[in-house]
Amino acid sequence: MTAPLLEVRDLRAGYGAVQVLRGVDLQLRAGELVLLLGRNGSGRSTLLKALVGLIPASGSVRWAGRDLLALPAHQRARLGLSYVPEQRAVFAHLTVRQNLRLGAKPAANGAAAPWDEARVFALFPALAARTRTPAQALSGGEQQMLALARALMGNPQLLLLDEPTEGLAPQRVQDTAALLDRLRAGGVGVLLVEQKPWAQTLADRVVVLGDGRVQFSGALAALPAGVSTAWL
Ligand SMILES: Nc1ncnc2c1ncn2[C@@H]1O[C@H](COP(=O)(O)OP(=O)(O)OP(=O)(O)O)[C@@H](O)[C@H]1O
């Protein structure tokens, strides 16, 4: 087995006096798609934010042997982490093309960058037709595509996705699932927060968050009924 790409130990984070994560342990390998499950408010979004550096955290997060917690968010992004937040964070007043350019980064390992504008437009023809359109004029589904497209422009080795198919039409949900499957096959790690059934079908492994900790990590089929009842 390859060494984990991401290794999280005893991660603690929250908002001021409110502690949400109370010691999260998690590993993720290249090419692995891990589905993060938990109840509303269990801290799934908080975990993604802590990993990308949007909120302070303590504990240990190793990324290909480096200590991520010591780095500011933009440096973590440069190392190959791309994040798509819950509320599609597109720059409303900027055009589609400008949004994509802001996401563009060379591949972190020095390899030829597989993702560029042409490839992203081939994948999302609806965006290709609207390069000069301000993001705010796109439909919700198109904004979601743009947020994902921008994340790909960063040539990620790890994608952190927070409910990426919220508000998408069923066909677009299927397209997203197929895309994630292909990215994984290409060696990208995916940490996915998603409640919908397609994500469970796709996941290599599920991680259940509850009470600020990981209550279960393993194949969905091996999820004990007790964990499911107590934490999902
Ligand atoms: N900016 C914030 N300030 C204070 N508390 C917050 C903030 N964001 C989230 N929380 C609280 O932290 C806890 C975990 O929230 P989080 O957003 O991580 O949950 P979640 O698992 O993503 O669930 P959901 O997406 O269904 O809300 C919740 O109790 C929430 O109210």
Ligand SMILES: [Mg+2]
């Ligand atoms: Mg959330």
